[in-house]
Amino acid sequence: MTPATLYGLCAAALVAIGLFGLILHPTPLRKVISFNLIGSGTFLFFGIAARRGAAAGFLGDPVPQAMVITGIVVAFAATALAVALLLRMLEAGAPTVDGPPEQPDDLSP
Amino acid sequence: MSLVVDLFMVLLILTSAVWTVLARDRRDAVIAFIVLGLQLSLVWMRLMAVDVALTEAAVGGGATGLVLLRACARLQPVEAEGRLPGLRAQIAAGLLCAGVGVALAAVILAPAAPAPSLAPAVAAHMDEVGLKNPVTVVLLAYRALDTLLEKVVLVLGLIGVWALAPDLFWGGRPASLRAASPSGTLTFLARVLPPVGVLIGVYLVWNGADHPGGTFQGGTVLAAMWLLVMMAGLGELPETRALRLRRLVAVGPALFIAVGLAGFWMADGFLSYPPEYAKPIIVAVEVALALSIAVILGLMVAGPAAKEPER
DSSP states (O other), X not given: OOXXXXXXXXXXXXXXXXXXXXXXXXXXXXXXXXXXXXXXXXXXXXXXXXXXXXXXXXXXXXXXXXXXXXXXHHHHHHHHHHHHHHHHXXXXXOOBTTBSOOOOSSOOO | OHHHHHXXXXXXXXXXXXXXXXXXXXXXXHHHHHHHHHHHHHHHHHTTOHHHHHHIIIIIIIIHHHHHHHHHHHHTTOOOOOOOOOHHHHHHHHHHHHHHHHHHHHHHHSXXXXXXXXXXXXHHTHHHHTOSXXXXXXXXXXXHHHHHHHHHHHHHHHHHHXXXXXXXXXXXXXXXXXXXXXXXXXXXXXXXXXXXHHHHHHHHHHHTTTSSOXXXXXXXXXXXXXXXXXXXTSSOOOOTTOHHHHHHHHHHHHHHHHHHHXXXXXXXXXXXXXXXXXXXXHHHHHHHHHHHHHHHHHHHHHOSBOSOOOO
């Protein structure tokens, strides 16, 4: 078994664990974290494809690598937006599964 | 021999992943997720993808972790974590996820032969672009449209975050990043690290043309230095309505689009570069993008405006 195959199996496990967390947790923040786990596993699949596609003097296929870099940054942007949304939801007193709405703490100018 | 190290690494990663999902406290979950990000960046090194390793460590673990930790601090007073579904539902979900995992593992164990690869296609025209880092060539030359759209996504994401500010606070400062009582260590590091960090950030951007590194990695290091100064309370976050700030956000994508349009009469079409000027154009675009990325990442961590704009 090559390291790439081993990490491929690891990626499959990461996606499965992340999916389980996404289903298991009722709170939005935990869902966002679990979703990021699925994302990490998916990115790792690209890494395996890149490593297996090593050719032309490169140690890995640069195209999937470049796609993963783009993907990581977009995943960050999506996470930041999701977190901002759920904090705002809480501030606005919307009924969330996070429990009763709290008093906004740093709204005072 | 080396497979033993890899096996150990996989065990560490799976432990972090399971802890991320099963930890009772959300802060523990976030910390496990940050640890996982750093472990994954080591895996990217093992997979010979240094550029991705840098990005994963800086953005995947670092910046995402910071956003999640801040959210934890805001959510902390609420003790209720919500109720988990019953045991039967948990078993059903576990079986479903195990099935998904096994299916994905089967795909890994039965790879396509020969492995599909675009590496020869990338190598074929590298000389025309004049850069030596194949990943940068793909990001800024062959697949420049993807990279351009991704920058636009970042700007749109920031607009989305800003739009969540209450009307009253529109254009004001985001909630302070300052720690409640910055420790001496934090203040010290915030004074000592930025000169070194800024140098490393600039080096990564400049070096990205020919060696591992590039706009994202360099930009994120710059953003981290900025955030460090804010957290120690040595500087204030700017008002989101500040014109200079908004120009910095827009300069990278705007220059990229301008260069893309210039391709219509200087070269073959949108986002194509004349071969003799390809390298200087790409480096100029990278510098502008790194500045914008640093500002956008910092502002995304800071969140929407939470104070009234000063008159």
